[in-house]
Amino acid sequence: xxxxxxxxxxxxxxxxxxSGISVHPDLRSKEKTISDWFLKNxxxxxxxxxxxxxxxxxxxxxxxxKSGIVHRLDKETSGVLLLVKNxxxxxxxxxxxxxxxxxxxYHAIVLGIVKKDSDTIDKPIGRSPKDFRxxxxxxxxxxxxxxxxxxxxxxxxxxxxxxxxxxxxxxPKTGRTHQIRVHMKYINHPVVCDSLYDPDGVxxxxxxxxxxxxxxxxxxxxxxxxxxxxxxxxxxxxxxx
Numbered sequence: 001x002x003x004x005x006x007x008x009x010x011x012x013x014x015x016x017x018x019s020g021i022s023v024h025p026d027l028r029s030k031e032k033t034i035s036d037w038f039l040k041n042x043x044x045x046x047x048x049x050x051x052x053x054x055x056x057x058x059x060x061x062x063x064x065x066k067s068g069i070v071h072r073l074d075k076e077t078s079g080v081l082l083l084v085k086n087x088x089x090x091x092x093x094x095x096x097x098x099x100x101x102x103x104x105x106y107h108a109i110v111l112g113i114v115k116k117d118s119d120t121i122d123k124p125i126g127r128s129p130k131d132f133r134x135x136x137x138x139x140x141x142x143x144x145x146x147x148x149x150x151x152x153x154x155x156x157x158x159x160x161x162x163x164x165x166x167x168x169x170x171x172p173k174t175g176r177t178h179q180i181r182v183h184m185k186y187i188n189h190p191v192v193c194d195s196l197y198d199p200d201g202v203x204x205x206x207x208x209x210x211x212x213x214x215x216x217x218x219x220x221x222x223x224x225x226x227x228x229x230x231x232x233x234x235x236x237x238x239x240x241x
Contacts, residue, residue: 001037007229011089011222012082014229019078019209024066038068038083045085070094074178079106079214079231092222097175103218106170106180107155107233109211109240110189111201114166118153121183125176134196135178137186149173150183158241163202165192167241169215180212204240213237 004016017023017034024035039046049066068083070093084090096102125148126141128134135141137148151171158165166189172179181197184190190198192211204211218228 001032003034003037006080006231007227009221011086012084012093014217015081015083016231017073017078017081017214019076019234022075023072023081024069034081034083035065035067035069042068042085048084048087049090071097071175073214074181074210074212076210077212077214078209078234080104080217080229081214082217082219089222093219096219100173100175101220103216104172104175104214105216106172107213107215107237108168108170108180108184109192109204109207109237110166110168110184111164111192111198112166112189113157113164114152114154114168114187114189116154118151121150121152121187122148123183123186124148125179125182135176135182137182146176147174148176148179148183150180156241160205163204165204181210207236207240209236211237 001021005013006016007014015034022029022031022033025033045068048068049070051065068085070082070084070090073079073081082093084093123137124141124145125135125137126145127143128136129140129142151173153169155167155169158167170180181191181194185197190201192201193203193207194201194210213234214231215233216228216230218226221227
């Protein structure tokens with residue numbers, strides 16, 4: 001697994017995560033993950049972070065180690081991913097995420113022509129009643145509804161034959177699971193090539209992955225300095241645009 005490092009100091013590193021690789025194991029797949037790569041290259045950081053325990057009861061619970069993982073990206077999302085090398089850095093960065101102090105910028109291609117040049121989607125997210133893998137904003141959401149806010153800015157719209165698309169810059173103000181994908185679906189402009197939230201939707205020509213890329217992340221390091229790291233736009237995006 002070849003992973004490009006975008007930034008590194010003695011406490012943290014930021015990598016350019018490829019699309020198609022999970023951040024950590026889930027016990028269902030034997031595919032290599034970012035966590036596996038991290039453990040191989042930073043073995044001293046094996047116990048940094050928290051573990052996830054899965055199972056129906058205490059007797060059959062299994063541990064998933066999330067070494068170095070302080071936040072995550074969906075498997076098909078590419079771009080900047082922040083990892084930590086020690087527990088002090090983990091607690092420091094975790095608090096920044098919890099306090100919504102870390103700034104994240106994504107680029108996305110969505111279906112249809114988005115009319116507004118910019119807008120904010122402020123809609124709580126809950127579970128989908130139809131599919132346990134999916135989340136839902138608005139009417140019908142089940143379980144605990146969690147506040148979620150996503151801002152976006154339109155970069156350009158374009159067409160391919162009869163199909164129309166919009167290229168957006170997106171700023172999630174909260175960090176809910178699948179938040180951007182759920183909010184774009186809510187406003188009837190799903191992220192293209194999203195097999196979970198828009199399985200029957202069209203994809204731009206020669207585009208075969210979720211059209212969501214984590215473009216940049218801005219955080220404070222342990223010295224209190226502001227660090228901003230950017231990921232180059234993947235070639236699939238550049239070719240389509």
